[in-house]
Amino acid sequence: MIDFLSAHAELIITLIKIALLMFIVLTVNAYLTWFERKVVAHMQSRWGPHRVGPHGLMQPLADGLKFLFKEDAMPAGVDKFVYLLAPLLALALALTSIGVIPFGPEPIRLLGHNIWLYIANPSIGLLVLFAITALGVYGVALAGWSSNSKYPLLGGLRSSAQMISYELSLTLSVVGVLLMANSFNLTEIINAQSHPAWGIGILGWNIFSGPFPQILGFFCFYIAAIAETNRVPFDLPEAESELVAGFHTEYSSFKFAMFFIAEYTSMITVSCLCTILFFGGWLSPFPQSWTFTYYLPSLLLVPTALWIIWDGIRYETIWGKLVLPVIGGGLLLVGIALAIPQLQFVNVFIQGPFWLLGKILVFLFVYVWLRGTLPRFRYDQLMAFGWKLLLPVSIANVVLTSFFVLWRSNP
Amino acid sequence: MVPTTYYIVLSAILFGLGVLAFLFKRNIITIFMSIELMLNAVNLAFVAFSQASGKLDGQLFVLFVIIVAAAEAAVGLGIVILIARNRQTLNVERVDLLKL
Amino acid sequence: MTAELLVFFLLAALSVAGAVSLIFQKHPIHSALSLIVVMVALAGLYLLMGAEFVAAVQIIVYGGAIMVLFVFVIMLLNAGLEEHTSESKLAGFPGILLALALMGFVATTLARSAGSFVSSATDGGKIVANLSSTRQLSTMIFKDFVYPFELTSFLILIAILGAIVLAQRES
Structure with missing residues (x-):
């Protein structure tokens, strides 16, 4: 047993990492729904979920149980194999794409093994991600077709047309970043952004750094990525006012949940990609000489924790009075521990993931913000926008960036 | 390393299956798909030769084949839509007149 | 059997199974799905040969664009089951034999030239x-x-x- 473990250490470490990442991603997914409902609710002067658990924190769990125990209805006349394949395909592809994302610069050293914060780090990382995204269309298109019903079919048709159209801009908008980084590897793309002008970290990020700031590229990428994930304002495939629910009208119970999880997972992937490609990944926005920014995590955690404890004591229900102070106390302990000089190495290690996750959260918030603010596009507007505005702008971005990159290398 | 011959044999099998599909299928779209299958088989042979010779030319040809296949699919499917619109059928045997 | 050979045979079996299923499926969507399986398996074989970029392009362009176009057109035209018009069983039999002969001929010819490729590559190319x-x-x-x-x-x-x-x- 021990021999087997030591002989296949890499394999076992990878398997454990996959299990852990799946667990984290699914949990984050669940709480992303809670976050979205809360934020949209507050934008519309409502409270959002607040019945199950303090502040509705157990709502995702209740929803998950509901999905599991609901009746699994299959409409008559469906193509059974494709009908079952579609949600599986959507979920599997969405979860696979997370595995290529690097979450931190340094490995954890444990028992003589370097445990890196990614599952795979292929030299063509970005292309792998695009390949997986490209296959993601099938989940939606096949679900629409196999349901044998008119609204899903229209939803599926719309989504395949939309995703093919926006994939062009999505791919072209990152060419500028690739030209500046000289690599397809995500880690190398981040490292290429670590040489800022005047030592100010934020100026090294691709969106601000020379030779040509990728502001155009970023906007094209983000808009195209929102369209790829079928989110508001591009959620034409599931426009509820016209198509009932689009491609997943005929899906119920856990098969619907699979589409749901796939959508939220691809939101996370897109936020990761935005951060990595344009916003410096795990790099801090401050000058490298400012070592006191290392205490930022604890500086944020301690007041948040105190506020949660205070809020818990004031809470109406007995559950809130019990649970919230415990959560707050835990966070307070972590925050204090990070500031202790003896645990300095933990604090240094956590800097990369801290900035990466912070930026990812910002992009996830923007997703929700857009949903709370923008109305849906009309179908012809969507197509005209993709082909007549987004595509030319991203091509212009490629031309300009290549010109400036060439100019810098031999002026 | 897998011997190059294995790849070549696999490529020939896939090509043959593509030919069979081309002959046996009656739906225009499926016939078109079997052409894509044959192109894929040829691509496999190209990459295998590239690996055997240690040069990148084979991979480059594959890229060109893929570009041509994409252009061909765009025009071909346009023709398929036109046929379906004019004849109300996708069966090749019913598309037997030169005029519309 | 090395791990590499095992992966090769797995992917090869997958691609041949996909190609056979392309022939035997009655519905165009099922044929398209079989072809997608072939293409993904081939991308895996390209990776096995170290052709990373070609593998990625294979999936992005073939899998993500061309085949999506096929599926889109099948959905758009609402293509139903394939109908068989000419029922000539007699013609089918020699057809299969001739296709098998073609397979064998192509395989032997190409395999022989592959051998010469290897020898010519080592002498100074x-x-x-x-x-x-x-x-x-x-x-x-x-x-x-x-x-x-x-x-x-x-x-x-x-x-x-x-x-x-x-x-x-x-x-």
């Missing part, structure tokens, strides 16, 4: 050490093969025009 280098591939496209590459862009332009003309409804 410029051998590229790194077959998975995307950088070298792009250098070749934009230096040695730049005219063919430019020609393909014209080809695509013509294809776009052709598709537009074909799809246009007469007013």
Whole structure:
């Protein structure tokens, strides 16, 4: 047993990492729904979920149980194999794409093994991600077709047309970043952004750094990525006012949940990609000489924790009075521990993931913000926008960036 | 390393299956798909030769084949839509007149 | 049997199974799905040979664009089950035999030439050490093969025009 473990250490470490990442991603997914409902609710002067658990924190769990125990209805006349394949395909592809994302610069050293914060780090990382995204269309298109019903079919048709159209801009908008980084590897793309002008970290990020700031590229990428994930304002495939629910009208119970999880997972992937490609990944926005920014995590955690404890004591229900102070106390302990000089190495290690996750959260918030603010596009507007505005702008971005990159290398 | 011959044999099998599909299928779209299958088989042979010779030319040809296949699919499917619109059928045997 | 050979046989079996299923499926969507399986398996084989960029392009362009177009057209035309018109069983039998003969002939001819390839590559031909280098591939496209590459862009332009003309409804 021990021999087997030591002989296949890499394999076992990878398997454990996959299990852990799946667990984290699914949990984050669940709480992303809670976050979205809360934020949209507050934008519309409502409270959002607040019945199950303090502040509705157990709502995702209740929803998950509901999905599991609901009746699994299959409409008559469906193509059974494709009908079952579609949600599986959507979920599997969405979860696979997370595995290529690097979450931190340094490995954890444990028992003589370097445990890196990614599952795979292929030299063509970005292309792998695009390949997986490209296959993601099938989940939606096949679900629409196999349901044998008119609204899903229209939803599926719309989504395949939309995703093919926006994939062009999505791919072209990152060419500028690739030209500046000289690599397809995500880690190398981040490292290429670590040489800022005047030592100010934020100026090294691709969106601000020379030779040509990728502001155009970023906007094209983000808009195209929102369209790829079928989110508001591009959620034409599931426009509820016209198509009932689009491609997943005929899906119920856990098969619907699979589409749901796939959508939220691809939101996370897109936020990761935005951060990595344009916003410096795990790099801090401050000058490298400012070592006191290392205490930022604890500086944020301690007041948040105190506020949660205070809020818990004031809470109406007995559950809130019990649970919230415990959560707050835990966070307070972590925050204090990070500031202790003896645990300095933990604090240094956590800097990369801290900035990466912070930026990812910002992009996830923007997703929700857009949903709370923008109305849906009309179908012809969507197509005209993709082909007549987004595509030319991203091509212009490629031309300009290549010109400036060439100019810098031999002026 | 897998011997190059294995790849070549696999490529020939896939090509043959593509030919069979081309002959046996009656739906225009499926016939078109079997052409894509044959192109894929040829691509496999190209990459295998590239690996055997240690040069990148084979991979480059594959890229060109893929570009041509994409252009061909765009025009071909346009023709398929036109046929379906004019004849109300996708069966090749019913598309037997030169005029519309 | 090495791990590499095992992976090869798995992917090869997958691709042949996909191709056979392309023939036997009655519905065009099922045929399209079988072809997608073939293409993904082939991308896996390219990875096995170290052709990373080609593998990625295979999935992005073939899997993500061309086959999506096929599925889209099948959905758009609402193509039903395939109908069989000519019921000539007699013609089918020699057809299969001839196809098998073609397979054997192509396989033997190509395999023989593959042997000569290996021997000619070692005697002084410029051998590229790194077959998975995307950088070298792009250098070749934009230096040695730049005219063919430019020609393909014209080809695509013509294809776009052709598709537009074909799809246009007469007013």
